[in-house]
Amino acid sequence: MILATWNVNSLNVRLPHVIEWLKTNQADVLSIQETKLADEKFPRAAFLELGYTVEFSGEKTYNGVAIVSKKPIENVSRGLAQQGVPQQCRLIEGSVDGVHIMNVYIPNGQEVGSQKYHYKLSWLDHLLEHIHTFASDRPICLLGDFNIAPHDDDVYDPIETRGTIMVSEIERASLDRFRQWGLSDAFRELNKEPGQFSWWDYRMSAFRRNLGYRIDHIWVTDPVKGSLKRAWIDKGPRKLERPSDHTPVIIEF
DNA sequence: ATGGTAGACAATCTA
Numbered sequence: 001m002i003l004a005t006w007n008v009n010s011l012n013v014r015l016p017h018v019i020e021w022l023k024t025n026q027a028d029v030l031s032i033q034e035t036k037l038a039d040e041k042f043p044r045a046a047f048l049e050l051g052y053t054v055e056f057s058g059e060k061t062y063n064g065v066a067i068v069s070k071k072p073i074e075n076v077s078r079g080l081a082q083q084g085v086p087q088q089c090r091l092i093e094g095s096v097d098g099v100h101i102m103n104v105y106i107p108n109g110q111e112v113g114s115q116k117y118h119y120k121l122s123w124l125d126h127l128l129e130h131i132h133t134f135a136s137d138r139p140i141c142l143l144g145d146f147n148i149a150p151h152d153d154d155v156y157d158p159i160e161t162r163g164t165i166m167v168s169e170i171e172r173a174s175l176d177r178f179r180q181w182g183l184s185d186a187f188r189e190l191n192k193e194p195g196q197f198s199w200w201d202y203r204m205s206a207f208r209r210n211l212g213y214r215i216d217h218i219w220v221t222d223p224v225k226g227s228l229k230r231a232w233i234d235k236g237p238r239k240l241e242r243p244s245d246h247t248p249v250i251i252e253f
Numbered sequence: 254a255t256g257g258t259a260g261a262c263a264a265t266c267t268a
Binding site for chain 1: 256257258259260261262266267268
């Protein structure tokens, strides 16, 4: 199975890129973040025409997640039931071919110490609670835009970015709890070299200068880890005209 | 401390 994740930063703008990418890469499952589309505006037909099925959870202007799949998506659910605050569309999950796919758009957090940063940490707490309702010996993939670079090797400059958003020790420690539960970073299982990024800021010519972060991830339980064949980042879409600031991360197992 | 750019949406907010 080829499984990919891509924060498209507006599916409205990026639909041609996504369709082209699916045609070329023939992924079995693609999970998308930041569709920024209310459900009634979702371009379902474009995916059906390609032979894919799609499930989505979106809202106007912000957030929005979707799972695109060649095979049927079963037991679909949306959001975190436990949250007391108004729901943002940041989680959609479903099973494909016996593999449970959890597509997340973890809050960005804006700045360490800010209100949004605390929202990010508490959202991660709720996600962890939710994960704990599953058995870790099941084939599960937690994937999406985590908005956290797990290690210093995952940022362009660990000194300059030390302690800042997506890099802070508290965020990394929060993510470590998902490892302790039984998830592994599939990309890092197969690729050890530093400087492999999935996101570059639009500003300051960050892509040209390779000032990136590896914040888009596919984390898997042992049954998936055991059959991993490949894991890679496709920088191609980031080089296109009017690109998303993120580029796809893919595994094959 | 700020700014740089992009997207949604029409003055700012989010990233």
